[in-house]
Amino acid sequence: MPVSALSWSPCGRLLACGSSETPTFAVWDVSLGESTPLRRGMAGVQFMKWSPLGDYLLTAKVDASFHLWETMTWTSEPWASAGGALVGAAWSPDGRMIMGAFDQSSTLGTLHFAGKPPSLEVHLLPLGLSEIEAICGPGGSIERMAWDGTGERLAVSYTGGDAVYSGLIAIYDTRRTPIISASLLGFVRGPGAGAKPLAFAFHDKLRQGALLGVCWSTGFICVYPMLFRTGM
Template sequence: MVSLKDLSSYDIGGSERISRLCAVPVKEVTGNAYISEYYPEINVNREMFNTSSSRMASYKSVLIPVNEHIIKRITRTFFESGFQEALFEARSAQSAAQSPIICSLAEYAHRIIDFLNKCKFMILPHLKDQDTRCITKYTQTRDWTKSCIRWIVWHPNCFKIAVAGSDDIIRIYKDEPAIVPVLKHPNQRSITCMAWRPYSSSELTVGCEDGICHWTIENSKPASQILFLKHPKHYPVIAVEWNPDGTLLASSSIGSADVLIWNVDMIENSPLRRVGPSCSLLKWSPDGSSLFSSTISNVFRVWSTDCWTPERWTINFGQIQSAAWSPCGKFLLFVTSEESFLYRLQFVEEQLFATSNLPKQALPIADLTKVTVGYRELGGLPQSIAWDPHGRYLAVIFKDTSCIAIFMTSLTKFNLNISPSCFLTGIGSEYPSFICFQSINRRNSDSVLTIGWSSGRIQYFPFVNI
């Protein structure tokens, strides 16, 4: 049964509007519909032999402790783990017992660095979010730090899926039984996002802590080729997006306010410069005419790619958490980090003689407030959204609840209709870490939702019996 809630005085753009919003769905769907046998069975947690943290723990457990000189121990820590860990080692109790002078100097250095950081963050508060520990706040993956599944992406033109795990290894699965290729490189640390290059079956772009890893996967060669793209202050990379024809790559970083437009073949980039907070999310429109970019503040922009001019927008609270274009490119749906609502932007005029001077506004179209259905909790603050390539289904996962809300959508030339459909649940206590829809290709013409559960299990849900 569909229920509606009357809400008033909700706006983005400065004007009040009374709306009737559809609520979260209350019908549960359990189990799984029929899936063709060529869909690979994937459990990332089972396939990961060791994560980086477990390897480090195992190394420490098997090495026999020795009495190193303090200078040698600090130097070794610096080359193994960096300056911060070396400074921490110099301030440790063991160092204080061996050399109080070195420990005191390290303590003074720590206080000076801490004071300078506080001054820097007071002037430029958005720079606090450059550390990889803050990635989980802006990424589309729930509990990114703890999740064994970091990202899932389907190839837009063929049956091929790439899965990134917390061990910083990418595994490639196809519809034909074969050895699963794995992509691993020292520069590929803390994977945050991935994107296949359209119209190329072998090129995969990966955003990570230090920059961008661009892989060329050749089946006929024993090893894949990697091109590492790096730009000053443009790290960690939080979003990579190819335009629909695969000629340009857009990337953003929580360490820089600029969006970079790459010509990967020429290894060149052009920045879309803007003064302000860093950029956290990118989405090309399906026709390539617009590029959506949001920041870690309440500002987001929609760029016109013919002349790269932006249309600037603001929201009332928080920042854009997730966004999705409609297949026709006329509508953009998004959710924010502080509100339990789904918003819509429209990029086509409803009136024939409407002028561009009329104020545009983003309208709330779905109420995602947390509700209790039986013994399950559904809704709350959204984590990410995914819209299927046909424009018929929209999936939403949440930060604090374990169910996936499914909405039915209907697109016309000037309107978007949305209604609750059902909600999906996992097995036991698992919750969804990442969701995406499979692209349309020769092996698939249905709407298939791919779910990466917290247990490491990947599930395929075709919408054929809904």
């Protein structure tokens, strides 16, 4: 099948593969070289994200629907979004929450698990980013997002709004207790005129803080260290 999405399990033994064309996705046991097809009607999968502890798998489709799978018996719960297709998602470090961005919204969504694995009881809460909403204006939306492995730094790019803020990446400080919240720290601008972020991701193993890598449209790849006071 033509593969459009891949995600390794945290243990490195299982590989989930999805396709934008075939109606199933498969989980490969790479040590045995064997695959198990799961659930028909899953055509259009555009990305997958395994939880940090391997208890859950998120699969997102181009039709604005997504599924949460518990990996003990491989049952799932379907979700649909009024904010468009899920274009980005990241798990919290403990695997108890997912943060997602939607292609027609300037507000993030957070899914909170109410029980322990393999429970699929989940509560959806919005995470408004007032600065992004003000910058984007009507018709603007979040384009990409990345959440670092400590759950303390969030990077967001966006479309629409004032040209002064075009092409920037907003950096937020995030707190997960008592409820998820985000506070703007500042913006990252790329090198060269008209630079726009094409892709970015956090290095998850930096002990002193977070390390953001960005690929810019001007041909530069830059890294931005963010040290936490607690680690200094």
